[in-house]
Amino acid sequence: MNKWVLVAAPALSLLSGCSTETTDSKNVATEAIWGEFKVTSDGNRARLVAELNVDGSNGNNLKLTDGDKLYATASGVTKELVEDIDFFDVDYQAYFDETKSNASYSIVFERQKSAQKLISTVQLPESFTIFAPQKSQSFNLKDSLFISWQGLSSGKSIDFSYSASCSAKDGGSYSTSASVSAIVDNGNYQFSFDQFEGLKDEQINRGKPCEVTLSLRRRNEGIIDSKYKSGSRVSAEQVRTVENIKVYF
Incomplete structure (x- = not known):
């Protein structure tokens, strides 16, 4: 049922349960970074939102510094995610035209100092x-x-x-x-x-x-x-x- x-x-x-504090990414080890990435398509365009926090979903917001960056690729088009700040939260966003069934998105977190690339993938329903x-x-x-x-x-x-x-x-x-x-x-x-x-x-x-x-x-x-x-x-x-x-x- x-x-x-x-x-x-x-x-x-309504107040959010998430932290409103920010921490520079240069001060946080990769294994302590919690990430949530969501691609949402309305049939006309798709919005990718990335949220990075310290130690978990309620931890300090992560601000990308010292060359750290997020970018994503869909159907051969690559875009760097742009910081978006509101009263409660800090996240990173990009918009894509790719909305078709089973379209694949690759989301890369590139860390300059440690020369790491974290790659996550997902397909649209x-x-x-x-x-x-x-x-x-x-x-x-x-x-x-x-x-x-x-x-x-x-x-x-x-x-x-x-x-x-x-x-x-x-x-x-x-x-x-x-x-x-x-x-x-x-x-x-x-x-x-x-x-x-x-x-x-x-x-x-x-x-x-x-x-x-x-x-x-x-x-x-x-x-x-x-x-x-x-x-x-x-x-x-x-x-x-x-x-x-x-x-x-």
Whole structure:
């Protein structure tokens, strides 16, 4: 049986559990570096995000210094990853046009001082297209409907999720989301919006519709270089969304 994971909260900033401190890579031995690499394709382009931390996922963010660099190759195109800093985190990113099924990505962490190259690889899952429902459709909370997609992946599963933004009774806003993993990848998944407990919350102003985004996600795990700290990982996803769906009460 599939189990829903629900998150519901008034719209406010949530603090991350990750460290906001940074450490220069020149001061950290390779075996102490934890890495997470994720390629996400929306069918139009792919975004590669690399996160390097000291000793684990909650350790200090690693800032590349002294010639250390990250670069990746897909279908013969090589790009160096560029540092991206926000309030909570430091990561490295690059964008690629390669989104087709089974496209291979090679991600290299090159260490200047120790002359090391850590090479990790991953393949994108099979591509797919959502054809129902359509963007900007409207539904009632109790409607039963299918999310349907083309481009099946034989013998595998797919993850389904939704997120909603609603008006709150107090004049503010309310958001909720939920996900269910490993549904059968057969092209159809039936659901109704009233099975989502977050959309039945008393905080919601039922005189106004909620705006909902539906998502399907396929995921592949890749091969991480063994020189990274234990627990490091590399993955690739094909993600498709249907936005601006209105749900009335």
